[in-house]
Amino acid sequence: MWSWNAPCQAAQVLGISAPMASKHVAQLEKSLGARLLHRSSRHLSLTEAGTAWYEQSARALDLLDAAESAIGSRDTTPRGQLKVSAPVWCATPRIARVLADYRAQCPEVVVDMHLANRKVDLAADGYDLALRATQEPS
Incomplete structure (x- = not known):
C-alpha cells in the first residue's frame, strides 16, 4: 500500500474500496501489535515500525519473485x-x-x-x- 502513497490509490490497484484498504491495514496493525502509519486528516506517513515492516516485506517479495523466475514457474504454457x-x-x-x-x-x-x-x-x-x-x- 505504501508504494502508492495513498490508501485510495492502493485500494484502486487492489480492486477494493478505500475503507476496506484501511480496514486491512488496521487488521495488519492489530496482528503485528504495532502501529504502522501516522494518520492525520491531510497526511499519511510510515511509523518506524511501518518503515521496518515495509522494507522487510519488500525484500521478501523480491526474493519470492527471484525464486519463481529461477525455476521458471511463470511459464505456464501447456506442453x-x-x-x-x-x-x-x-x-x-x-x-x-x-x-x-x-x-x-x-x-x-x-x-x-x-x-x-x-x-x-x-x-x-x-x-x-x-x-x-x-x-x-x-
Missing part, C-alpha cells in the same frame, strides 16, 4: 503429450475442428487420439482422458 481415448463415432468433422482449435491455442501439446469402441483403463493404459457416452443411467 507435452495428451493421450485421449474416444469411441469411433467421435471421428467427426466437429471433433476435428475442436482438436484443431485446441492445437491452435496450445501448439506445444501433441494430441495422441486413439479411436476404439472399447473401454480403457486410464491409469494402466496411460491415457490422460477418455471420452465416453451411454444411454444407460449412471
Whole structure:
C-alpha cells in the first residue's frame, strides 16, 4: 500500500474500496501489535515500525519473485503429450475442428487420439482422458 502513497490509490490497484484498504491495514496493525502509519486528516506517513515492516516485506517479495523466475514457474504454457481415448463415432468433422482449435491455442501439446469402441483403463493404459457416452443411467 505504501508504494502508492495513498490508501485510495492502493485500494484502486487492489480492486477494493478505500475503507476496506484501511480496514486491512488496521487488521495488519492489530496482528503485528504495532502501529504502522501516522494518520492525520491531510497526511499519511510510515511509523518506524511501518518503515521496518515495509522494507522487510519488500525484500521478501523480491526474493519470492527471484525464486519463481529461477525455476521458471511463470511459464505456464501447456506442453507435452495428451493421450485421449474416444469411441469411433467421435471421428467427426466437429471433433476435428475442436482438436484443431485446441492445437491452435496450445501448439506445444501433441494430441495422441486413439479411436476404439472399447473401454480403457486410464491409469494402466496411460491415457490422460477418455471420452465416453451411454444411454444407460449412471
